[in-house]
Amino acid sequence: MANEVVDHGRRRFLTSATAVVGGVGIVSAAVPFIKSWEPSARAKAAGAPVTQSLKKIESGQQLIVAWRSLPVFIVNRTPEQLAALPKQDPRLVDPKSDGSSSEQQPKYAQNETRSIKPEWLVMVGICTHLGCVPNYVGEMKPEPFDPNWQGGYYCPCHHSRYDMAGRVYRGVPAPKNMQIPPYHFVDDTTVQIGVGPKEGA
C-alpha cells in the first residue's frame, strides 16, 4: 500500500497486451478446428482416372460415367446436332469459350465443338450455376422451356439451358459453359478421363 498512485498508461498497456496475446492464442487454437473441415486424405485420394469404351454408344446417345464422384457425360453427337451448333452462337453467353468460360476446358478442347473429336462430347455434367446435373434433351423439337429448342441440356433446378457443346444460353442463371475435363483417346474406341493427351497435358 506504499504506492497509492495508479499508473493508467501502464495499466492500459498491460490490458491491451494481455488482450492481444489472448486473442492470438484463441486464433491459433482455432486453426486446427477450422482445418479439420478440409477434405481428408482419404477423400483426396479417391480421384483416379477412368477409362471407358465407346463401342456401345449409338449416335445421339449419352452415357454417364463417374469420375471423382462427378457425373461425366459422354455423348455421340449426331451430324444434325453438330450442324446446329454454329447457329446457336448469337444466343450464347460465350460461344467461343474464350471469355468468361476460358478456364472451363483444356486448350485442346477450346474449339467450335469443345471436343477432341467433333462427334464425341466429354463433359462434366455439373451445372455452372449451383451444381445440379442438367438433363440431356437431345431431340430438336419445341420444348416447354424453349419453343425453338435445338438439342442440348436443361437444368431442372433453376432452368439453365446449354447447347449440345455445353455452352450456356443467355438469360439463364448459369454464368459459364459446362466444364470439359482433361481426357484423351487411348485408341479409336476408348477414352480415358482425368488425363489429357500427351502433347496437351
Added chain:
Amino acid sequence: MANVFARIGDWVNERTPGLAPMYRKHMTEYYAPKNFNLWYYFGSLAMLVLVNQIVTGIFLTMNYDPSASGAFDSVQYIMRDVEWGWLIRYMHTTGASLFFVVVFLHMFRGIMYGSFKKPRELVWLLGMLIFLALMAEAFMGYVLPWGNMSFWGAKVIVSLFGTIPKIGPALQEWIMGDFLPADATLNRFFALHVIALPIVLLLLVVLHLAALHEVGSNNPDGVEIKKGPKGNRWDALKPADGIPFHPYYTVKDLVGVGFFLLIAAFIIFFAPTFGGWFLEHDNSIAANNLVTPAQIKPVWYFTAFYAIVRMVPSAFGTAVWGVLGMFGSIALLFALPWIDVGPVKSIRYRGTGYKVALTIFVIAFFCLMALGMDLTDEYFPRIFGAGIDITLWDNVFGRIMTVAYFGFFVFLWLYTHLGWEKTKPVPDRVTTHD
C-alpha cells in the same frame, strides 16, 4: 405435507436467494399489456415447438446413424421397425414446418405492430438471429435423412457459397469436407444439428426473452404502457394497463396451445407429408450423386428466399448476384428498425401508404414462395395456354415480385425518413382499458 413442501422451498431459497425474485420478475410480476390479441399466441407456440423439436430430436438420435452408408436405412428403420418411431419422426418433421409457420406469423406481428421499433430494436435483432439459426438448423436437419433431395438440396445450398468470387470453390470444399456432399458432410451437419445449433438457439431464446422483459411487451395499439398511468390491482407502481403474465397470459396461451396441438395432431396423423410440402417425395429415394431429381426445390419455408436466387441473372461471369440478393432479402429484415423510423408503431394508426406497402410485401412474399415451389410451372400453362415460354413468364413474374419485395424496404425508408407518412392520432392508453 404442505409443511414439508414449504420447508423444502425455504431451504432452497436460503441457498439461492435470487431464484424466487427471478421467477416473479418474469412470470407473476411481469406486467404485459392487457390488449394482446390472436397474433400474440405465436411467440409461446414457437417455444412449444422448440421443446417438441428437442425432445423428439433426442429420441431420433437414439436410432439414427449419421453415415452416408447408413443414414437413409436408419431413417427407414425408425419409420418401420422402431416402436412408435414413425410418430416421433413425424412429430419432428411436422414440427419443423410448423416452427416456420409460427415464426413467420410471429415476425409478421412484429412488423405490423411496430414491435421492432425503439426501444425494442435489440429484441428484434435477437429474434432475427434466432430466425437465422433456425434456417441453418432446418437446412442441416433436412440433409440428415440422406434421401436424394437431401443430397441435392445440400449440394445446391453449399454451392451458394461456391459462387463467391476467388475463395468460393475452396470454401465449398471446406464446408463439405469433400468434392461432393459425402460422409464427412453428413457427419458434421449431424454434429451441428444436434449439438452446436440447438445450444445457440436456446441461448438466443433466453436473450430474446431477457431483452423483451427489460423493455416490456408491445401491443396491438403500439402504445407504451410504461408511459401511461400507474397503478393496477396488484401493484400501485406498475402500469395500469398491464396484467401479470402468470396466470393471465399463461392461461390464455394454453388455449392457443390446445388449438395448435389439434392442428398439429391432424397433420401428423392424417397428412404427415402434407402433399409433398413437409416431406418431399424425392426424399424417399436414397441419395444418388449421378441423378438429379426432376425438380430440385427446397422445403416450402425456404422457397421465397430461394426464388430470389433464381430470378437474379448472372452477370460479369459470376452467379454471385442471386446469392447476394437472397442474403440481402434477409439482411434488410435485420435493418428494419433503422429503415422504418416512423414514430407511430401500430398499423392501426399508420398512414395508408404503409398499409398498401405491407399488403404488397405480403403478396410478393407469397408469390415468390409459389415461384420457388415451381407452382407457377404448373399453373401458368393452365392459365395462359400450353404453348407459352414458361422460363420467360417465370422470369417476368418473379422479377416483378423480387422488385416488390425489395421495394417495400426502399419505400419504407423514403416514407418515414422524408416524412411523407400521414398518421392518425395514437391514443394515450390501450383502447380496451376500463
